[in-house]
Amino acid sequence: MKAKFFVTGWFNVRQELSKERRKIIGWASFLLPILIWCTVSYVPFVWHPEVLVEKVGDVDYFQEGMRIDKAIYLEELANMKQQGKKAPQGEPANPIYLPAPHEVAKAFYNAFTTPPAQKDGLWMHQSLWQSIQVIFWGFVISSLIGVPLGVLCGTYSLFARLFEPFIEFFRYLPAPAFGALMVAILGIYDGPKIAIIVIGTFFQQVLVISNTTRKLDYSLIEAAMTLGTSKWKLLTNVVIPGILPSLYVDMRILLGWAWTYLIVAELIGTSSGITLYITQQARYQHFENVYAAIFIIGFIGLGTDLILAWLGRRMFRWDKPANKE
Amino acid sequence: MTNKNSIPNYLDQSVEVKARFEKLKNRDVILEVKNLTKVYKTNKGETTALKNVSFKTHKREFVCIIGPSGCGKSTLARVLAGLEGYSGGEVLLDGKPIEGPGRDRGMVFQGYTLFPWRTVKQNVMFGLEMNGMGVNQAGPEAELWLELVGLEKFANAYPHELSGGMKQRVAIARALVNQPRILLMDEPFGALDAQTRSKMQAHLLEIWRNIDITVVFITHDLDEAIFLADRILVLKAHPGEVMELIEVPVPRPRQLSQINSPEFLATKARLEALIHPHEEQESTEEPIQQRMIRFVNVADNVE
Ligand SMILES: Nc1ncnc2c1ncn2[C@@H]1O[C@H](COP(=O)(O)OP(=O)(O)OP(=O)(O)O)[C@@H](O)[C@H]1O
Ligand SMILES: [Mg+2]
Numbered sequence: 001m002k003a004k005f006f007v008t009g010w011f012n013v014r015q016e017l018s019k020e021r022r023k024i025i026g027w028a029s030f031l032l033p034i035l036i037w038c039t040v041s042y043v044p045f046v047w048h049p050e051v052l053v054e055k056v057g058d059v060d061y062f063q064e065g066m067r068i069d070k071a072i073y074l075e076e077l078a079n080m081k082q083q084g085k086k087a088p089q090g091e092p093a094n095p096i097y098l099p100a101p102h103e104v105a106k107a108f109y110n111a112f113t114t115p116p117a118q119k120d121g122l123w124m125h126q127s128l129w130q131s132i133q134v135i136f137w138g139f140v141i142s143s144l145i146g147v148p149l150g151v152l153c154g155t156y157s158l159f160a161r162l163f164e165p166f167i168e169f170f171r172y173l174p175a176p177a178f179g180a181l182m183v184a185i186l187g188i189y190d191g192p193k194i195a196i197i198v199i200g201t202f203f204q205q206v207l208v209i210s211n212t213t214r215k216l217d218y219s220l221i222e223a224a225m226t227l228g229t230s231k232w233k234l235l236t237n238v239v240i241p242g243i244l245p246s247l248y249v250d251m252r253i254l255l256g257w258a259w260t261y262l263i264v265a266e267l268i269g270t271s272s273g274i275t276l277y278i279t280q281q282a283r284y285q286h287f288e289n290v291y292a293a294i295f296i297i298g299f300i301g302l303g304t305d306l307i308l309a310w311l312g313r314r315m316f317r318w319d320k321p322a323n324k325e
Numbered sequence: 326m327t328n329k330n331s332i333p334n335y336l337d338q339s340v341e342v343k344a345r346f347e348k349l350k351n352r353d354v355i356l357e358v359k360n361l362t363k364v365y366k367t368n369k370g371e372t373t374a375l376k377n378v379s380f381k382t383h384k385r386e387f388v389c390i391i392g393p394s395g396c397g398k399s400t401l402a403r404v405l406a407g408l409e410g411y412s413g414g415e416v417l418l419d420g421k422p423i424e425g426p427g428r429d430r431g432m433v434f435q436g437y438t439l440f441p442w443r444t445v446k447q448n449v450m451f452g453l454e455m456n457g458m459g460v461n462q463a464g465p466e467a468e469l470w471l472e473l474v475g476l477e478k479f480a481n482a483y484p485h486e487l488s489g490g491m492k493q494r495v496a497i498a499r500a501l502v503n504q505p506r507i508l509l510m511d512e513p514f515g516a517l518d519a520q521t522r523s524k525m526q527a528h529l530l531e532i533w534r535n536i537d538i539t540v541v542f543i544t545h546d547l548d549e550a551i552f553l554a555d556r557i558l559v560l561k562a563h564p565g566e567v568m569e570l571i572e573v574p575v576p577r578p579r580q581l582s583q584i585n586s587p588e589f590l591a592t593k594a595r596l597e598a599l600i601h602p603h604e605e606q607e608s609t610e611e612p613i614q615q616r617m618i619r620f621v622n623v624a625d626n627v628e
Contacts, residue, residue: 223438226406227452227503228428237455241442318442318483 041100048092057088099288107288131273138197146205154213171203179268188269200261245316335591338574356382362413373564374400389554397565398543402511431500433510437492439484446480452503470498490521
């Protein structure tokens with residue numbers, strides 16, 4: 001009985017599930033939210049606080065295709081019946097800002113197949129490409145300074161004492177607050193946007209990486225010292241190789257954070273990229289397009305992360321998995 | 326306790342053993358510790374880990390350091406390795422004071438401390454690379470030492486794929502490849518099971534016989550100390566002080582069967598008297614207070 005529990009249990013602490021189960025759970029993690037969304041969208045008695053007017057009847061201010069509050073609709077319906085006039089007809093509906101899954105799916109498809117409505121408008125993938133470039137450069141610039149500085153702070157107390165207090169202070173300043181300043185310095189195009197991403201990422205990056213560096217088992221450093229390793233070589237031959245897998249995981253998480261600064265960053269100066277696309281679509285109340293654009297950011301993020309995770313497993317074969325397989 | 330009449334005095338040495346010790350003491354002194362004192366300063370106050378510790382070790386000697394928990398054995402090893410500073414006295418290696426860690430003193434830790442990102446072979450190569458040898462040259466050299474510890478088949482395995490005993494053998498090879506003057510070992514076999522442990526002991530003696538190395542071996546296992554050592558440095562706790570430097574009268578080469586020989590038993594009796602002096606004098610340490618509550622049914626007796 002007990003043995004069976006160990007093999008088949010779903011709740012064993014820090015133990016990996018079987019391959020099939022991992023697959024099932026992986027799908028469920030996406031299917032569950034989609035299922036909830038479908039329920040809310042397609043089951044008429046779940047939520048649906050409004051009514052989509054199909055026939056106006058004799059209500060003078062109703063229009064075909066209009067969404068109206070359910071209470072008002074019912075009131076007018078009762079009114080018309082009482083007065084013996086033609087009653088309006090309508091279907092229960094959700095607010096405009098919650099399109100149904102199939103509408104978003106269609107928008108998704110259209111975004112890549114139909115040219116933009118405005119003459120000088122951009123295709124969705126063009127907008128995306130702009131955004132990806134902003135993220136990329138922001139993250140690269142931040143990492144070029146942040147990673148070495150973080151490792152140095154984690155290795156040498158001198159650097160930690162010198163930089164960390166100020167960085168600790170600076171990281172509480174909200175990055176978007178520097179928007180106007182950055183526009184003044186770097187102009188209105190990609191410069192200030194990249195700068196916001198750098199500001200948003202860099203300070204966290206230094207602190208996270210210095211912390212990771214400090215977690216390296218000190219006895220490894222002692223062992224290296226008894227083998228005649230010089231101070232400089234300790235950094236390059238023990239500290240850096242020792243922290244690489246954790247550093248890699250940190251970078252994946254930090255890249256995710258960089259994406260969260262994207263929307264604010266792109267509103268600075270002249271709006272651009274996926275943000276411009278989203279704000280424009282929202283202005284015309286094409287909320288299905290808005291959702292499609294938001295989701296595609298998610299897909300790109302998840303996709304990169306999966307690829308990076310896979311690469312990480314290949315690169316760091318020596319690193320034991322966190323969970324028992 | 327064994328019958329006292331059948332056990333000779335541990336100070337009685339056979340002719341061969343006596344001659345061996347004469348020869349040993351005529352060799353150069355490699356390590357000299359004079360009045361070593363080490364005080365740890367912490368927030369809660371000062372702990373004297375070592376007080377006036379003095380001893381000499383000769384070239385190619387095998388010294389064991391033994392003592393109760395907390396007597397400063399690890400502290401002594403770390404001071405010798407240069408990983409820890411000291412508060413007073415002198416520590417001389419070949420007549421020169423020790424300043425910081427160096428390749429002339431190899432160390433094997435209880436916790437293995439292999440570099441997880443390096444394969445077994447790369448771990449052994451580490452010391453050579455750090456001292457300026459190219460990878461092409463270090464590779465074959467490392468293989469030689471891996472062979473010595475019998476792990477040539479695992480050259481390309483990563484440390485997490487090895488058993489405890491294998492890890493410790495890699496650690497030994499890694500320390501030896503640098504050809505240190507002294508090999509410091511801090512309870513290296515403490516985490517191993519009895520069988521692996523005795524295999525490792527025999528193996529270590531074999532290595533020691535074949536290469537020019539002086540071993541300082543820390544343990545709290547009396548049998549292990551007697552089996553391995555030429556001389557045993559016995560420390561007492563609070564503060565850590567030398568009680569006696571015992572010359573082990575058990576002849577070499579050592580075999581497992583000697584564990585019941587009179588010399589072995591005599592030495593063990595002496596060590597026991599030094600370390601657990603419950604019969605001669607009352608212990609300074611408080612006994613562990615036990616107030617047993619019965620957790621099983623009254624009828625459920627196991628004895
Ligand atoms: N880093 C430290 N800071 C403060 N006190 C320490 C430190 N390291 C050791 N001590 C103290 O020094 C004394 C000796 O410790 P040490 O680790 O050398 O003992 P040990 O003989 O190796 O014990 P064990 O057999 O349990 O390993 C102990 O009382 C311990 O509390
Ligand atoms: Mg110890």
